[in-house]
Amino acid sequence: MRARDCGFEVVYEGIRLTPAEIVNAALEEGVHVVGLSILSGSHVPLVRDVLERMRKEGLDDVPVIVGGIIPPEDETQLKAMGVAAVYTPKNFDLTAIMADIVRIAEGAGEKAA
Amino acid sequence: MFPPAPSLRLIRDVITFTTSELPKWNPMNVCYHLQEAGATPVQELAYALATAVAVLDEVKETNPSEEVFAQTVQRISFFVNAGMKFITEIAKMRAFVDLWDEITRDRYGVTDAKSRRFRYGVQVNSLGLTEPQPENNVYRILIQTLAVTLSKDARARAVQLPAWNEALGLPRPWDQQWSLRAQQILAYETDILEYADIFNGSTVMDAKVEALKEEARAELARIDDGRRDRSVQAGYMKGRLVESNARRLAAIEAATRSWWASTSSRTASPRRSRPARVRSRPFPKASARRRSSASTPGRRSATSPPSTRRSPNSPPPPRKTGTSWRPRSRPPRPAPPPANGARHCATSSASTAPRRGSARRCARRAAATPSRKSASRSRPPRRRSGGG
Structure with a gap:
């Protein structure tokens, strides 16, 4: 909702999706950023799967951001895999996160151009 | 997973079969997620009960047998969430x-009063x-536990407590044990189980319950x-x-602490309820940390002197990064999910295509809104590195 208020066009696909479904939706919708929310603790293998599938589909220029209960070591690992940003419960200022995402999307757009 | 009508039919079939x-099977547990989805106490009451009513209506329509129906009513249980508004939560359960x-x-x-009992976990x-x-x-966990156990007439049948560090990662067995002990201390070391309902006759409680x-x-x-x-x-x-959830989030951002109170969005004043500044260091110095790292978490270290910063048997203190400490020894990682599925994986793929003005406005608003909540921390929050 906050993203919509900030002028984003949000494609919310729902909960409990497989990495394949997510990558497929990202491809079909032609998104600028993919956001994943994972609370189950299995963020590392899931994100790895999503990133690999995106690479295969030629979406490696689309930044991926992740939110959830993510310990700092895993955050480092996720970022090493290529995740653009990781948000945890301490990041409560949604508008600041939106500004962050705009910067990430713009950065990716400039790199592509 | 399914639209409302087919979901209800599925629940009805399960209930009819198990009855x-x-x-002796309890075929359904109504509604845990309401408060976590942002519900006010009134909404929790109304929506949980409305769900149960929808199910009972469905069962009654297709199973005219009085006996089956009475059995169904008796077997319905609820799964409720308890929050920080202590008195309100007690009143909510009584309501x-x-x-x-x-x-x-x-x-x-x-007609059987026993079958009409509100059974809940x-x-x-x-x-929170x-x-x-x-x-x-x-403290939060214990206060919330008290709210659902103190009033005998509305006492929970089963309580499960989260671990203190759930916002940091998966809890270790040690953390889980700590939560379990809270329940055991309450049950075995206090006298709360020895008295009749202590709120009966309280005019304040009655008024709150009636209002809800x-x-x-x-x-x-x-x-x-x-x-x-x-x-x-x-x-x-x-x-x-x-x-309600939008109001709750806005209140957190504005640091008004008016969570879940449906009325407080009108009355809460940010100035009045801003958290006090804490001047002392929140976490021990490096030397204290080194000392503690030798001791096993949870084992009382009789030799370490009492300190204002860290009690001898406190959990292992955070590392330098302070707010982002997480357990040293982790439980084994969960097995990777089955090939076909990410169970708790949601996505919102944001196609930003920002109208330039709105994106800039958004960024400006973000910059202009100082992090009020940081007042409750003694150290300024680390700057996020723009997602690098």
């Missing part, structure tokens, strides 16, 4: 008991647990009006929950 084949008794008696004609609130200063979550019941009845009536179309009903409730 005849597994008579649940009264309203369920009312509904099962007046709407369904259940509780998972106290995980949503914070990542900064996670040790404070212990009245509002919940009004909301239930509104929902009942839409019962011809289950999707409309569900849409109405979802809309109201989204509204």
Whole structure:
């Protein structure tokens, strides 16, 4: 909702999706950023799967951001895999996160151009 | 997983089957997620009860047998969430008991008082647990537990407590044990189980319970009006929950602490309720950390001197990064999910295509809104590195 208020066009696909479904939706919708929310603790293998599938589909220029209960070591690992940003419960200022995402999307757009 | 009508049919079939084949089985537990989805206490009452009513209506329509129906009513249980508004939570549970008794008696004609009992379990609130200063979550968990156990007439049948560090990562066995001990201390070391309901006769409690019941009845009536179309009903409730959650999030951002109180969004003043500044260091110095790293978490270290910063048997202190400490020894990682599925994986793929002005406005607003909540931390939050 906050993203919509900030002028984003949000494609919310729902909960409990497989990495394949997510990558497929990202491809079909032609998104600028993919956001994943994972609370189950299995963020590392899931994100790895999503990133690999995106690479295969030629979406490696689309930044991926992740939110959830993510310990700092895993955050480092996720970022090493290529995740653009990781948000945890301490990041409560949604508008600041939106500004962050705009910067990430713009950065990716400039790199592509 | 399914739209409302087919979901109800599925629940009905399960109930009908288990009532005849597994008579001691509790086939359904109504609603845990409401408070975590942003519901106010009145909404929790109304929506949980409305869900149970929808199920009972469905069962009654297709199973006219009085016996089966009485059995169904008796076997329905609820799964409730408990939050930080201590008195309100006690009142909420008492209101649940009264309203369920009312509904099962007046709407369904259940004559046996025992069958009308509101049976419920509780998972106290995980949503309100914070990542900064996670040790404070212990107090939150205990207070929330008290709210659902103190009033004998509305006492939870089962309580499960989150771990103090749930906002940091998966809890270790040590953390889980700490939560379990809280329940055991409450049950075995205090005398709360020895008394009748201590709130009976309290005018303050009665007034609060009556107010909640009245509002919940009004909301239930509104929902009942839409019962011809289950999707409309569900849409109405979802809309109201989204509204409440938006208010809750806005209150957190504005640091008004007016969580879940439906009325407080009108009355809460940010200035009045801004958290006090803490001047002392929140976490021990490096030397204290080194000392503690030798001792096993949870083992009382009789030799370490009492300190104002760290009690001898406190959990291992955070590392330098302070707010982002997490357990040293981790439990084994969960097995990777089955090939076909990410169970708790949601996505919102944001196609930004920002109208330039709005994006800039958004960024400006972000910059212009100082992090009020940081006042509760003694150290300024680390700057996020723009997602690098």
